[in-house]
Amino acid sequence: MNRTSHHFFPGAHTSVPPTYEMLKEEHEVAVLGAPQGSGPVMSTVVNIRSETVVPDHIVWSLFNTLFFNPCCLGFVAFAYSVKSRDRKMVGDVIGAQSYASTAKCLNIWALVLGLLVISAVTIAVIVIYATALAQI
Structure with missing residues (x-):
């Protein structure tokens, strides 16, 4: 059996010289320093309440x-x-x-019934006026 090893990272184990990007990354690690793992890691947790917008329909009401x-x-x-x-x-x-859902439902009913009453009264006034003019 012939076993050949395949390397996944070019330039790491072959005789190909490293590229400019590899040298730049190594330089950045040397300048910035490797992560320090000796001390305890401190973390801060910030709780942000999500603002849920609940329309109260107060102007419509x-x-x-x-x-x-x-x-x-x-x-x-x-x-x-x-x-x-x-x-x-x-x-x-x-x-x-x-409460907002109940207010919305009541507003819808108030608006619909109000428009029906106004339209019925308007139609009644027009009919009465038309019959009064026809009698003259």
């Missing part, structure tokens, strides 16, 4: 409270928005998300 407030849904949505903001300030992200 205030708008619905002032303009679209059927069955006081806008006011209740505003109360949940304030609760969500309070939970966010305390650091309770799960509670803030829960």
